[in-house]
Amino acid sequence: MEALTRIVHRANGQPYCITECRPAEGWLQTTWLGFVTPADAEQGALAALQPLCQGPVAGLLNDNSQIKGPWFDSITWLKHVWAPQAERLGLRYIAHVAQPHTEDDMEALFERNPFGQSIDLQVFTLPEDAAAWLRDCLHHHAQPAEAPPSNPAKPQVTST
Structure with missing residues (x-):
């Protein structure tokens, strides 16, 4: 099955948020590009939640490695607006x-998981490490007798 893609563009037509349903992997992947304003971030984050895959999706690989400038830091908005919608769609990881160069800032910001017990969040420096963790989580999610390989109370920053 082929990946389905949604692209959010700026007024000038330039893409800044690309979300793909990756059925072979079992997750959504959102890639952010260039300079992203807080309004762009909210619009892109909400667009990423619009049904793109058939059925619920438990995982999201959120890739900010190509963002330039300040990053979106509205934990309050994520917690109170975005997360409840993500939970309703079945997102767990x-x-x-x-x-x-923002790993330390991210670790401090996410010291306590803003999503509580409902969504496990881990922070990575490399997309391939994030994908490996997500694969493990989804494997464990499919086998509920095993615990997922994470600590939902305190996200970790993984560097290699």
């Missing part, structure tokens, strides 16, 4: 690839 977020593998967040941090913007380069």
Whole structure:
């Protein structure tokens, strides 16, 4: 089955948020590009939640490695607006690839998981590490007798 893609563009036509349903992997992948304003981030994050895959999707690989400039830091908006919608769609695991050189800021910001017990969040520096963690989580999710390989109370930053 082929990946389905949704692209959110700026007024000038330039893409800044690309979301793909990756059925072979079992997750959504959102890639952010260039300079992203808070309004762009909200619009792109909400667009990423619009049904793109058939059926619920438990994983999201959120890749900020190509963002330039300040990153979107509205934890309050994510917690109170975005997360409830994500939960309703079945999202359980977020593998967040941090913007380069912001790993320490991300770890401090996400010291306590803003999503509580409902969504496991881990922060990574490399997309391939994020994908490996997400694969493990989804494997464990499919086999509920095993615990997922994460600590939902405190997200981790993984560097290699």
